[in-house]
Amino acid sequence: MVTASSVRSRRRPVRAVQQVHRAVTDSSLAGRLLRLAVSRPAKTAYMVIGTAGLAALAVALVGPKRLEREVIKPLRSAIEPQAEKLWSDSRHLREQIAGLFQSASPSGRERLVKSFQSWIGHFHAT
Numbered sequence: 001m002v003t004a005s006s007v008r009s010r011r012r013p014v015r016a017v018q019q020v021h022r023a024v025t026d027s028s029l030a031g032r033l034l035r036l037a038v039s040r041p042a043k044t045a046y047m048v049i050g051t052a053g054l055a056a057l058a059v060a061l062v063g064p065k066r067l068e069r070e071v072i073k074p075l076r077s078a079i080e081p082q083a084e085k086l087w088s089d090s091r092h093l094r095e096q097i098a099g100l101f102q103s104a105s106p107s108g109r110e111r112l113v114k115s116f117q118s119w120i121g122h123f124h125a126t
Contacts, residue, residue, distance in 0.1 A: 036042060059067055104112055 062070075100112060101109060
């Protein structure tokens with residue numbers, strides 16, 4: 001049978017833990033390059049470059065005329081009517097927003113810009 005005193009006697013003795021702290025700011029060239037390589041802008045650049053490379057590969061494999069005939073024209077004909085309708089339907093709203101900016105004072109324009117940026121940011125996040 002295992003008792004509490006026998007378990008305690010089998011445990012290692014408690015020692016203070018030594019912590020090794022590395023400097024938060026690694027000023028070496030390798031450290032700076034590593035932080036730069038894994039930063040958010042660098043990752044975005046990798047995605048853009050990769051996407052452009054894949055698009056160039058698709059054009060090279062399929063051919064530009066076939067790509068236009070089989071992908072771009074059907075896509076354009078499917079999207080264009082909807083985009084034209086949305087643009088014409090939003091004319092009143094666009095005129096209203098333009099009127100707000102024209103009638104606002106310079107400081108009011110700044111507040112309007114910040115408000116619209118916040119509003120757009122809200123829809124970007126969702």
